[in-house]
Amino acid sequence: MKEHNTPETLLEDDHLQENILHAYLDGELTAMEIKTVENHLETCNRCQVRLQELQSTFTALDELPDLALDVDLATPVLRSLKAERDVIPALPWITAAQAAAAVVLLALTLPILLTLPLFQSMKISLINWGSVLQVNILNMTAGLQAQIQGLQTFFEQMLNAYSRFSVPDFHFIPLWILFLAAALLGILGNTLLLRRELNL
């Protein structure tokens, strides 16, 4: 017992508390507590009987032997571990290569994506959003003005830079669409692989 009991707290109605008997047999009492318990046991028949009954349960449990397993579990365990070892180390290289290829393909497809009506309207919305944000924030603090303008300029420059890329001839558009599909598949595939590797 980690808390130190006084001789009085070991007893309840002049007999040893049940949990004290358990702790005594479990070797969880301090030397002083053991002495108190043993002194009491010398003079108390009832507690001696209770202790013997408890000891008989301990003895019963001691009668259960370790069982001999008649099958070799090392084989299936090693098979599982080898399978894990063979799969996981190769994964990061494949994943990294695929991720890099997907990013390159996506970057290559951006010029044509930006010519599509959807992306044009997104560009306008983005710039408008920047303007509205700018006005709102300017009302709150003039100090942020330069940063917002910088952000807006950044958006415009980024989108204009991509827009200035020469869009390939019409005949090559299927190729760009193929790139886009490969990029999206690559990103999706890598996400799944990473999820599996990380057990997400």
Place this chain on the structure above:
Amino acid sequence: MAESSDRDLVNQTLQGDLEAYGDLVREYQSSVFSVCYRVLGNRRDAEDLTQDTFLRAYHHLDSFDMERPFGPWVRTVAANLCYNHLNQSRLPSMPLLDEHDIPKGGGGKTPEAWLIKNERQERIYQALWQLPPHHRVAIELRHFQDLTYQEMADELGIPLNTVRSHLYRARNKLAELLRKYEGT
């Protein structure tokens, strides 16, 4: 301190030698199986959880303290795994047996008879398996793995007083069932 041969095998395993780990599995599979069997109460689950224990132990081998013996460590992993398994599967304790259903040991009456050598052992097993999972694990860790109350509390993540309470109730119930089975 870990037996030097066990320590060598653990070191070799950590360096990537899976065959060394196979030797550790063969060395301790019976004692780990015994833990699982006492806690779970059937051979099939016990074998599955024994394998799971060695897989879990392998993945946590870098946290194994080389100054301590491998056997008690892996058996404690097993007890914890079985406890989680019972909690997750929410299996009830075995139904209480009537007096005329008192287990007959060693005679092939139960699927587990091959493991159990005599009637007395079978009665003790049956009494043990009537206990709820947390009481079974408390008995396992204290009586078979020789953990202190504090070590049990740390291992199970429960307060010290709860450990005492589990042991107290488990033993009292066990004594009651044994008296019933043995007709005393």
